[in-house]
Amino acid sequence: MNEFDQMYREVILDHYKNPRGHGVIESADAEAEGQNPLCGDEVSIYVAFGEDGETIDEVKFSGRGCAISQAATSMLTEMVQGRTATEVATLDKQALLDEIAIELSPVRLKCALLGLTTLKVALHKAKGTPLPDGLAGFDELELK
């Protein structure tokens, strides 16, 4: 089962089965909905800023998707907690991919980056931070 363990590491399955930051923030300061047009997966991200209006105080997500997209978004919510909108907007996708630490095909890469892309769009809409530069093939039109 070695090959399966490499892809579906214990930590991935744990985040998938027990997602951190799963839920909705009512009247969030920033939010966006992302879709993966290849498979119809959806994720919505909600952000609440702290008193400085810049630091991420709380981030939650909802939606449905594969283990990779759900686990990656769950990991992302832990990564960005306490960071500023600007920091997250310029966060290199590699940082998240390092965290996920599995080999991803081009199709699965889009699954893994759906949450990060959606978060960056949410921050862009609320704060005018830069949009993700064509991240994994998504563009603004595909992200409501």
Add this chain to the structure above:
Amino acid sequence: MNSVAVTTGIKTLDARAIRADFPIFEQLIHGKPLAFLDSAASSQKPRQMMEAMTDFYSTSYANVHRGVYVLAERATAALESSREKVRALLNAPDVREIIFVRNATEAINLVAYAWGMSNLGPGDVVVVSELEHHSNFVPWQYIAGRTGATLTMIPLTEEGELDLSALDGIATQGNIKVVATNQVSNSLGTINPVEKLVAWAHDQGAIFVCDAAQSAPHITVDVQALGADFVAISAHKMCGPSGVGVLWGRTELLLAMEPFLTGGHMINSVRLEKTTWGELPHKFEAGTAPMAEAVGFGAAIEYLTRVGFDAIEAHEHELAAYALGRLGEIPGITLYGPPAARRAGIVSFNIDGVHPHDVAQILDMQGVAIRAGHHCCQPLMQKLGVAATNRASFYLYTVQEEIDQLVDGLHTVHKVFA
């Protein structure tokens, strides 16, 4: 050309012998034999088809029509001979009704634009079904929107079959102008009662457009027996190359229609003041034709015809029944669609708690290729209340061992996600 390994006259086929004609199976995937269970998306290709294309490029290639030299004549003859093979396949009354296009999607767009833009308007209704592939849904939704017509859908029963009891209600919604459904659902494998729908459409004074992309590879599609007005097929799903499909339409309708694409080859004469259109089928074949692809399609039709569509259909029914039985063993599985007797060789399913992408990924590691996603049927997925399903689909080269490999793979999925 090599002979096809099949006992003629008897409605059975030897899938193992047929497999030897398909070079794709001569490799291991992740060190495992390839179980290719995604033929509904696109079929694999027999050597005979590829050789016909290579032979055409090597010996007979030039642009078709109007050329007065020998290569142009050979190429034209090859293209037109393929057109005749398609005519015979569909039992069309007239070879001029066979229009080469890129694929079934383009064929349906051709009808939606060229017929729809001139014949649809406010108060008119276009009827599709909840089972449609986006190829037979989006063009109608778009053209209805452009013309002010209404788009309505024939709903599904719990078993994933068209609910014909809804037709009376639909008939009261306005002036029914177009009824467009597939003959076999690419997603659930449902075989639709096209003859009944055609009769109903004609009672309403509507035309019937049949998306046969998923049926023509597997069953005999006889346009005269169906009674439809337009039929769309794609070569790539039936052992032919990608890049070519066919629209069949009734002569009188095609003659009355405006062109779809304009440009070279589709004209009679071009003047500064006015251009007049060419004869059928050329009026609808602007630009250089997919010549080698059409030749490949012709060879694929020859191949399938030699095996026999009755044998192919029987083989797939057997596989579908076997697959439904074996998949029933998997804990937490939901199977979609009608019983084996009323479906083609397609099985859609979900595994409780495991997303189809993850199922497909784990299966791939075991050499099993299935499709995971919405299968270009988002309205249907919405109806089923899921984002995606897994889909295993079969063809003439599929053997039972591939289904066994799928079932073993699904047990591994359970272990990984336990």
